[in-house]
Amino acid sequence: MKITDVKLIFAKHYLFVHVYTDEGIVGLGEAGNWGFLSSTADAIRKFTPYLIGKDPFRAEDIAQNLYRAVYFRGSVIQSAISAIDIALWDIKGKALGVPVYQLLGGKTRDKVRVYASVMKKPGSLAEMAEDYKALQDMGFNAAKIFVNGKQKTDNAGYDEYYSGRVEDELEKVRTVREAVGAHFDLILEAHRGMTPAEAIAFGTEVAQYRPMIFEDPVQPDNLDTMAEVAAKVPVPIATGERFINIQEFEMILRRNAAQYVRPDVCAVGGITASKKIAAIAEASNAFLIPHNPLGPVSTAACLQICASIPNLGIQELPTFCLNGAEDAMVTEPLTFKDGYLTIPEAPGIGIELAENASELYPAKERGSNVAFRYFDGSVKDW
Secondary structure (H helix, E strand, O other), X not given: OOEEEEEEEEEOOEEXXXXXXXXXXXXXXXXXXXXXXXHHHXXXXXXXXXXXXXXXXXXXXXXXXXXXXXXXXXXXHHHHHHHHHHHHHHHHHHHXXXXXXXXXXXXXXXXEXXXXXXXXXXXXXXHHHHHHHHHHHHOOOEEEEEOOOOOOOOHHHHHHOHHHHHHHHHHHHHXXXXXXXXXXXXXXXXXXOOOHHHHHHHHHHHHHHOOOEEEOOXXXXXXXXXXXXXXXXXXXXXXXXXXXXXXXXXXXXXXXXXXXXXXXXXXXXXXXXXXXXXXXXXXXXXXXXXXXXXXXXXXXXXXXXXXXXXXXXXXXXXXXXXXXXXXXXXXXXXXXXXXXXXXXXXXXXXXXXXXXXXXXXXXXXXXXXXXXXXXXXXXXXX
């Protein structure tokens, strides 16, 4: 079997790829660099002449070549490699007539627990209580809470000062815990929006509400800072959604800076790299929570990984895909029930794009070159 063509599909804020073969099998992948999709598309186009004529079963060799052939590295290149890698695994599963998880060691579980990754900033505390009870009524038993402050300054910045900042985030968690009760896990998403001092103060006090995870409390660029926060906070730390190679995960785990790691299958190198990261984490008694802010292909690829590893924590499921909002993007939607996603049993990654996906979901890239600002006008990290 040989690769004959590579085509790109833009839909909503997603970039999908189809990899064609001379045996009529088409692989489906997705790129993760949602803020720079046009650049990622250009990288895929640059890779295409190399891919033509190659054996799609040689996913490891192809990934190594694309990553190491040229001097440059970065998220655009890795997202392009990720999309191709997922498509190659999809081809291999289809050619052999099995789900990808069978090629990764077989099932370690029958279904995958997911949490509602709330993709909007919270309103009032009363609205928050209603929103999270609604998620619970929908079947979720875990959900994310944004605790990264306000996007836009109001009240002359009074709410952004140190003590008030910590107190306001605590109040959000207290409100949700009271609304949903004890049998519901909370994933606290700081989105790199706290200083180390704020993260330690908040993380220490919020432990009384028994959150499952404190995600990205500070910017992950300095691994030693993350390790310091992890050592001083009694809530498990999760990080890694911005990482683009397996070495970053090894370094964060070597420092005991996280109990959960968050590889993005569409940004870190695809299924090939994600399986390696799972093994690195397993050796450190750490768990995987695959990052998944993307489309149905990302979710399907994540499920194949989740189905085949022993050290799964939980899987992210973005709320903008709920209530059938993206069902028409694929020919057979994934199934959610009682807090779990069903693992697809079809060959490959288990889903196919609808032929009119681009028409139904016109392309609209996420992200902006305009940064959020603190009360004093300084740039806030996204």
